[in-house]
Amino acid sequence: MSRLEIRDLHAGVDGFEILRGVDLTIESGEVHALMGPNGSGKSTLSHALMGREDYDVTGGSATIDGTELLGLPTWQRAAHGLFLGMQYPVEVPGVTVRDLVDAAYAARGNGGAPSDLPDRLRDEAARLEITEEFLTRGVNTEFSGGEQKRLETLQLAVLEPKFAVLDEIDSGLDVDALRDVARRVEAMTSERNLGVLAITHYARLLSELRPDRVHILMGGRIVRSGGPELAQELERTGYEGIAAELGIEELSVEKPKEADPFAEPGF
Ligand SMILES: Nc1ncnc2c1ncn2[C@@H]1O[C@H](COP(=O)(O)OP(=O)(O)OP(=O)(O)O)[C@@H](O)[C@H]1O
Ligand SMILES: [Mg+2]
Incomplete structure (x- = not known):
């Protein structure tokens, strides 16, 4: 059993704080959903956890089984068992999925990729209804939105991390793809105890x-947590309903506008 523990995480960009104290604990095999209005800081949380350079962590901690991840380079976080599926996957011309998976295994040490990797890639591709031709194309170049998400799920399945942060893995998926991807991820949680933080706008994925x-992030903080019924409640009341109930005024985190040096006084 492993535990991903996020404590009082503060992070932002250019001196502007977006995450204002996030606490979250995920155990192996658990699925946690993170929902929240646009601009509330969900993707920022995934970037801060993965160590994207343009996001500054200004306080708190994020550990896997007691090992501090914050401050480590991204590849070491991955080596400790963290996987990030991005809301907007990066296009890498000329680098295939196989290359990416090989590089990820090499970074972990332990002798690199397992010898049966080609078979596993093929099996996973079949399970996710990805034609083999996709395995030899540059990552995400000329892939449709749905194909990108299927390929990310394939990487997740082959790399076998301890925890996966999936940022809107359902965005742009048709109903069949959504079902295939969600079922594959669900199977990983029960078959090999993957812990998941699924960022989503839709109860359908859930x-x-x-x-x-289910956790609700507003204004850079988790303001409510509950069981699956919380997602249903949200469908009914919207974020505004929940904000009104909790007396919260700030739903999203917006950078204050800088004073316009050309503005004329009196306007
Ligand atoms: N690199 C950045 N530079 C400047 N502002 C940023 C940056 N990243 C995020 N922000 C701002 O921080 C706030 C939170 O953004 P974030 O992407 O975390 O929201 P989100 O909850 O993922 O929203 P969505 O549901 O639309 O994906 C927004 O106001 C956004 O404009
Ligand atoms: Mg986002």
């Missing part, structure tokens, strides 16, 4: 992924 906990 009907397949069956979260243990």
Whole structure:
């Protein structure tokens, strides 16, 4: 059993604080859903966890089994068992999925990729209904939105991390792809105890992924947590309903506008 523990995480960009104290604990095999209005800091949380350079962590901690991840380079975080599926995957011309998976295994040490990797890639591709031709094309170049997400799920399945942060893995997926991807991720949680933080706007993903906990992020903080029924409540009331109930005024985190040096006084 492993534990991903986020404590009082503060992070932002250019001196502007976006995350204002996030606490979250995920155990192996659990699925946690993170929902929240646009601009509330969900993607910022995934970037801060993965160590994207343009995001500054200004306080708190994020550990896997007690090992501090913050401050480590991204590849070391991955080596400790963290995987990030991005809201907008990066296009890498000329680098195939196989190359990416090889590089990830090499970074972990332990002798690099397992010898049966080609077979596993092929099996996973079949399971996710990805034609083999996709395995030899540059990552995400000329892939449709849905194909990108299927390929990310394939990488997740082959790399076998301890925890996966999936940022809107359902965005742009048609209903069949959504079901295939969600079922594959769900199978990883039960077959090999993957812990998941699924960032999503839609309860539909959660009907397949069956979260243990649902958290709502507003204004850079988790303001409510509950069971799967919280996602249903949200569908009914919207974020505004929940904000009104909790007396929260700030739903998203917006950088204050800088004073316009050309503005004329009196306007
Ligand atoms: N690199 C950045 N530079 C400047 N501002 C940023 C940057 N990243 C995020 N922000 C701002 O921080 C706030 C939170 O953004 P974030 O992408 O984390 O929101 P989100 O909850 O993922 O929203 P969405 O549901 O639309 O994906 C937004 O106001 C956004 O404009
Ligand atoms: Mg986002």
